[in-house]
Amino acid sequence: MNSALETEISCEIPASEGPAGAGHVTVIQASEPWFALHLRDLWTYRELLGFLVWRDVKVRYKQTALGAAWALLQPLLTMLVFTLLFGRLAKLPSDNVPYPLFVYTALLPWQLFAFALTESSNSLVGNQHLIRKVYFPRLVVPIASVLVGLVDFALSLLVLAGMMAYYGVRPAATTLLFIPFLLLAVLTALGVGLWLSALNIQYRDVKYVVPFLTQFWMFATPVAYSSSLVPEKWRQLYSLNPMAGVVDGFRWALLGSSGRSGAMLSISIVAVVLVLLGGLTYFKRMEKHFADLV
Amino acid sequence: MSSCAILAENISKRYQIGENAGYETLRESITRAFTRPVRWMKGERERSKTRAFWALRNVSLEVKQGDVVGILGRNGAGKSTLLKVFSRITTPTSGRAVLRGRMGSLLEVGTGFHPELSGRDNIYLNGSILGMSKAEIRKHFDEIVAFSEIEDFLDTPVKNYSSGMYMRLAFAVAAHLDPEILVVDEVLAVGDARFQKKCLKKMDSVAKQGRTVLFVSHNIAAISSLCTTGVLLQKGEVIASGPIQSVIQKYSSSAGISSSTHWTGDAGDNNARLKETWIRSLSPEGSFDTTADLEVGVRLQILKPIEGLILGIRLLSQYEYELAYMLQDDAESSVPPVVPPGELVRRFIIPGNTLAAGTYRITLDIGIHFVTLIIGQSDEGSLLFELENLYGVGRRFPVPMMRGYTSLFRPAWPVL
Numbered sequence: 001m002n003s004a005l006e007t008e009i010s011c012e013i014p015a016s017e018g019p020a021g022a023g024h025v026t027v028i029q030a031s032e033p034w035f036a037l038h039l040r041d042l043w044t045y046r047e048l049l050g051f052l053v054w055r056d057v058k059v060r061y062k063q064t065a066l067g068a069a070w071a072l073l074q075p076l077l078t079m080l081v082f083t084l085l086f087g088r089l090a091k092l093p094s095d096n097v098p099y100p101l102f103v104y105t106a107l108l109p110w111q112l113f114a115f116a117l118t119e120s121s122n123s124l125v126g127n128q129h130l131i132r133k134v135y136f137p138r139l140v141v142p143i144a145s146v147l148v149g150l151v152d153f154a155l156s157l158l159v160l161a162g163m164m165a166y167y168g169v170r171p172a173a174t175t176l177l178f179i180p181f182l183l184l185a186v187l188t189a190l191g192v193g194l195w196l197s198a199l200n201i202q203y204r205d206v207k208y209v210v211p212f213l214t215q216f217w218m219f220a221t222p223v224a225y226s227s228s229l230v231p232e233k234w235r236q237l238y239s240l241n242p243m244a245g246v247v248d249g250f251r252w253a254l255l256g257s258s259g260r261s262g263a264m265l266s267i268s269i270v271a272v273v274l275v276l277l278g279g280l281t282y283f284k285r286m287e288k289h290f291a292d293l294v
Numbered sequence: 295m296s297s298c299a300i301l302a303e304n305i306s307k308r309y310q311i312g313e314n315a316g317y318e319t320l321r322e323s324i325t326r327a328f329t330r331p332v333r334w335m336k337g338e339r340e341r342s343k344t345r346a347f348w349a350l351r352n353v354s355l356e357v358k359q360g361d362v363v364g365i366l367g368r369n370g371a372g373k374s375t376l377l378k379v380f381s382r383i384t385t386p387t388s389g390r391a392v393l394r395g396r397m398g399s400l401l402e403v404g405t406g407f408h409p410e411l412s413g414r415d416n417i418y419l420n421g422s423i424l425g426m427s428k429a430e431i432r433k434h435f436d437e438i439v440a441f442s443e444i445e446d447f448l449d450t451p452v453k454n455y456s457s458g459m460y461m462r463l464a465f466a467v468a469a470h471l472d473p474e475i476l477v478v479d480e481v482l483a484v485g486d487a488r489f490q491k492k493c494l495k496k497m498d499s500v501a502k503q504g505r506t507v508l509f510v511s512h513n514i515a516a517i518s519s520l521c522t523t524g525v526l527l528q529k530g531e532v533i534a535s536g537p538i539q540s541v542i543q544k545y546s547s548s549a550g551i552s553s554s555t556h557w558t559g560d561a562g563d564n565n566a567r568l569k570e571t572w573i574r575s576l577s578p579e580g581s582f583d584t585t586a587d588l589e590v591g592v593r594l595q596i597l598k599p600i601e602g603l604i605l606g607i608r609l610l611s612q613y614e615y616e617l618a619y620m621l622q623d624d625a626e627s628s629v630p631p632v633v634p635p636g637e638l639v640r641r642f643i644i645p646g647n648t649l650a651a652g653t654y655r656i657t658l659d660i661g662i663h664f665v666t667l668i669i670g671q672s673d674e675g676s677l678l679f680e681l682e683n684l685y686g687v688g689r690r691f692p693v694p695m696m697r698g699y700t701s702l703f704r705p706a707w708p709v710l
Contacts, residue, residue, distance in 0.1 A: 028382060028391040051422040055408055055415075062410045133405045134423055135382040135397075288385035291378070292309065 037284050041137040048136055052144035057151050071152040072159055075107045082107075086224045095226050095257040098167045104160060105254050106223040106247045109185040112153045113243055114214045116186065119145035120193025121210045125200050128294040138287050139280075142197045146190050153182075160254070172256035181249035188242045188272050194279030198286040201294050222247050228258075239264035242272045298394065299475050299506035300357040300380065305389035307350040307375055307530075349375040350386070351530040357508070357523075359395075362501040364521035364538055365510045366545045368673070372530040373510045377401060377477050380508065395474030395506065398425050402479070404464030409453035413444055413463055416452055420467045434470040441496075442466035458664040462489060469496045475506045480671065494520075518542055518615075543613055554678050555582075561674035565662060566603075566638075567595045571675040573656060577646075582681050584649060584704065590642040590656055590677070600633045602663030607642050611702050612653040618644075619659070647706035653680050 042049070061067045079100055086092045087099030094102035120142040124131065127141050164171065200206035221243040222230075230238050238244055245268035251257045350372045357363055365373045378384045380391065381399030406423040407416050417438055421431040431438075439445055442463040444455070452460055478497070494516055501507050501520050511517055517524070517538065524541030526534040534544040557571045570593040577586035590607050606621040622640045623630045656677040660669040669675060 024394075024396070026382070026393040026397065028379065028386065028393065030386050030388045030390075047428050048422050051419050055411065055419055058415070059408060059410045130406050130423060132383065133401045134425075135399065136423070136425075291384045 037280055038137065042139055042143075045136050045140050049140045049144050049147075052140065053147045056145065056148040060148070060151075068155065071155045074152075075104060075111050075156045076159065078107055078111070079104045082224050092225050093229070095228065095251070095255075097169070097251075097255050097257060101163055101167050101169060101255065102226075102251070103224060104163060105251050106221075108153065108156055108160060109182060109246050109250050110218060110221060110223050110243065111156070112149045112182075113185045113189045113246070114218070115149040115152065116146040116189035117193055117196070117214060118210050119148065120189065121196035121200055121206055123193070124197045124290060125204070125207075125294065131290050131294055138290055139194075139283065142193050142283075143190065146186060146193060149189075150186075164254075169255065172254065174253045174256065176253075178250050178253040181246045181253065184242060184249070184269070184272060185246045187276055188246070191272060191276035191279045194276070194283045198279075198283045198290075201286065201290055217241070217243065220244070235264060236267065239267040240271050242268040242275075244268070297359050298356050298392075299359045299361070300355070300391065300393050300508075302353060302355050302380075302391040303389055305350055305353045305376075305379060305386045305391060306348060307372075307379060307384065308387040309347045309349055310345070348530050350379070352389070353527075353530070353532050355525055355532060355535060357506060359506055360504045361523055362507045362509065362521045364517035364524040364541070365508060365527065366517065366524055366541060367527035370529075371527040373527055374401070374479055375530075376527065377479050377508065377510060381477050393475060396425075397475045397477070398471045398473030399477040400424070400468045400471065400479065401477075403461065403468050407452055407460070407464060410451055412451055413442075413448045413455070416463065417467055420464065421471075424468065424471050425473065426471060430472075438463075438466045438470050441469060441492075456664070457666060458489075465489075465493055469493065469500075472500075472505070475508070476500065477508045479510045545614070557675050557677060559674065561672070562594075562660070562668045563666070565596075565598050565600055565666070566660065566668055567597065568658070568660065568669050568675050569593045569595055571656075571658065571677055573677045573679050576643075582679055583646075584651055584681050585646040585706075587646045588644040588679075590644065592640050592642075592658065592660075592675070594638040594640075594660070596633055596635045596638050598635060600662055602665070603630065603633045604659060604661045604663055605638075605640055606659040608657045608659060609644070610655040610657060612655075614655070615702075617654075617702055621659075648703060649681055650702055650704035651681050652702065653678065655679075 061070055064070060066073065082103045083100045087094065087103070092099075097105075123141045123145040124138065130136075130141075131138065196206050196210065220238075220241050227238070227244060227248050245265050249265070353372075353376060365376065367373050375384070377399065378401070379386050380393065381397065381401065383399075383401070404420065406420055408419060411419065417435065418428070418431055421434075421438075422428070426434075439448060442459075442465070444459050444463050447455065447459065452463070455463070497507075497509075497516075498520055507520075509517065509521060521538045523536060524534075524538040524545075525532055526541050526545050534541050555573045558569065561568045570591070572589075572591045574580065574589050574591075575582050575586040576589055577583060582588075592605065592607070594605070596603075604621065605623075606619060608616050609618040611617055620642055622642075656679075657673070658669045658675045659667075661667040
């Protein structure tokens, strides 16, 4: 019976990774260099990314009475509260723009960011049934949940157009320049989301941390107030928060208020790049343990 | 030399088990980090509450292109871990494997089904999760629908499906996955008997298309008919590999089976719990003799009213061939009544003068028709017994001593 164990090697060993012979060759091994991010895998799995976004969008407002109206109600109601509290009661200055418009323009990227951050932080744990049973680059999951927020964003953008018409504010010539800032907001959310989603696998504390994080972060971002209120000497430090740059950028592009200096914007961009690269590396390093730990 | 589809060298996988294995809270990690210098100064060694468990140990194997490999082993032998390593869900602790060709894995049917989405949407979603491209899904869409037999409910959310429909749809999508290497774990246990047969047939045709298949199942009959070669795992190590029949033989004679004629425990799900099984001889002496009538008893605790309870036993030979299958209500022609909660005891009788002397196993098949399998995949409640030929037929030429004798029946049928 032992002879069964000693089957001689009768087939040839695929020599190296690469397009040798039939199809592609996958190498499975214990450790990989930390810098191997395998971002090309993401491209291979782009259809899955698309399907996951589609699933979340489609399911998002299922079995709600108001449906997609929620996408509009959320920023509108927040705007209403802020206008009453900070605009009417506290009388915060709003850079010569009607306060509701001023705050709504900031809420657009902010709500996208807050949503994307929350969803991506919980995304891996929320999709654990997939992670345990199927292989795909795990990066697909947090990226998909960040992208889902864009649908709500597009809807609330339409409301902004309506509001601008109501207040008689002509769109600035720079309108389309909000797009790079949108990208910056998405990348910030993804960078932080990567860290938090990977941490969440091991430390479920993250779930409780995220609501506080977004709340504090909002106060550190000029959503309800104007960044001109921040004293000059704190500006540099303040710019470390990329979302401050994003919100100012949105107001600059859409409402034509005074922008911020290029220097401060570059600080924001560098901060985002660092967070994102750090997040990617950490995520990749933890990725192989996800299925065992989740 | 033909080319390898899979070549694995010394794959090992370690898990930490014990309290808190896996995840700890942030507080614990932080306290541990801060108290480490203190503990170090006090001379305390880092004491771990967890211990290492090797799910796989130095597993090396090679699979040729087109091989259909059955992976056998008792529960906890490392079969599923091995499949998880090959499907890249988990990384090995050490070792290396090379796969050539597109890999698809089915460790579960219906992975990623979303209850709120319609059957149609779920075909696309699930197909994509399993690794099919949109074009492939579109190409197979009609076949999938036809195979699953849910045409009329294609646009109904799957949360409104019956369990049977859900499983059929899930399997149908999975069955149309066509990678070069396919890894399948125990997914054939879906649906009713007719659908299972259909699934097996589908698997068989997949296997015959020259695809490389790794197949884990407790269903020895399925393995022996589908697979050409086998690998036997025990406690994470490969203890045999080669032609499927020899591996099956080794599997059934491997340690782990000991004669057990009585089982008590608690297994099952929230529909019913299996409490006790036994086999006893009804002969006056109570000996396990070929002439004695044998009684196989099953005691269940029914927790919810069950419509369509399936309660049956399988009689398996020493080599795990299924010899007989009986259901408690085989004799009835109509649909069985609802079984109320409470205790349910059934005794199956295997008449004397049927089986030859030898070793036999009884396994259970308990489930709800079309809905779920309660017991049947695992060894829970299974019994092992040996029959001796003390007074019975053919006593003058005892069966085990006859060369080449392979019959399992030695009945006292009339000779005229």
